[in-house]
Amino acid sequence: QSALTQPASVSGSPGQSITISCTGTRSDVGGYNYVCWCQQHPGKAPKLIIYDVSKRPSGVSNRFSGSKSGNTASLTISGLQADDEGDYYCISYAGPNTLIFGGGTKLTVL
């Protein structure tokens, strides 16, 4: 199975909104409402910020939101802050007990 497709990098200024896309197929993103997003700061373990396409774990800011249309999922970060800088990964369910990760997107806050 190939990795989900994400843009290599995105950038935005503080206070702006950015959106990161995650494109898969009918066998993963398009086939199930089980898309997650993780945030990773340099040298740190990943952190789950979105699950089940659009749900946020307790404690995650409501500036993070997720959505899905067809085979493409999206993560939107509103009110961009310096601490949002890092790498973002989408993850999708892809069939019986199988997850697939995206290649990751580096977010730069200008």
Next chain:
Amino acid sequence: QVQLVQSGSELKKPGASVKVSCKTSGYTFTNYFINWVRQAPGQGLEWMGNINTKTGTPKYVQGFTGRFVFSRDTSVSTAYLQIDSLKTDDTAVYYCAKEAPGAGPNPGDSWGQGTLVTVSS
């Protein structure tokens, strides 16, 4: 609170084996799968598979079959990753993660700190 604490960094020679531990606390170990994720230097995250902590049944994805073994010891609430016949390409940080409760399939809401395995002659 939920904690996953992994064993320390390892330096191994090609052909050797390594066993990484992931000690959990703060929840009932057998209620949630443990995922294993690899991150090679400067690269993205890669799902290796997981282990059903209740039954001990492992799931390996393509690319992580044969030399990789997931196991667990319920008496000490610990999951293990063993890699045999190490290759230089196995150099990476390995993470364990507990699946999030009340959610569909997911990589985990609690992660270990990562274990750096370096394979070099």
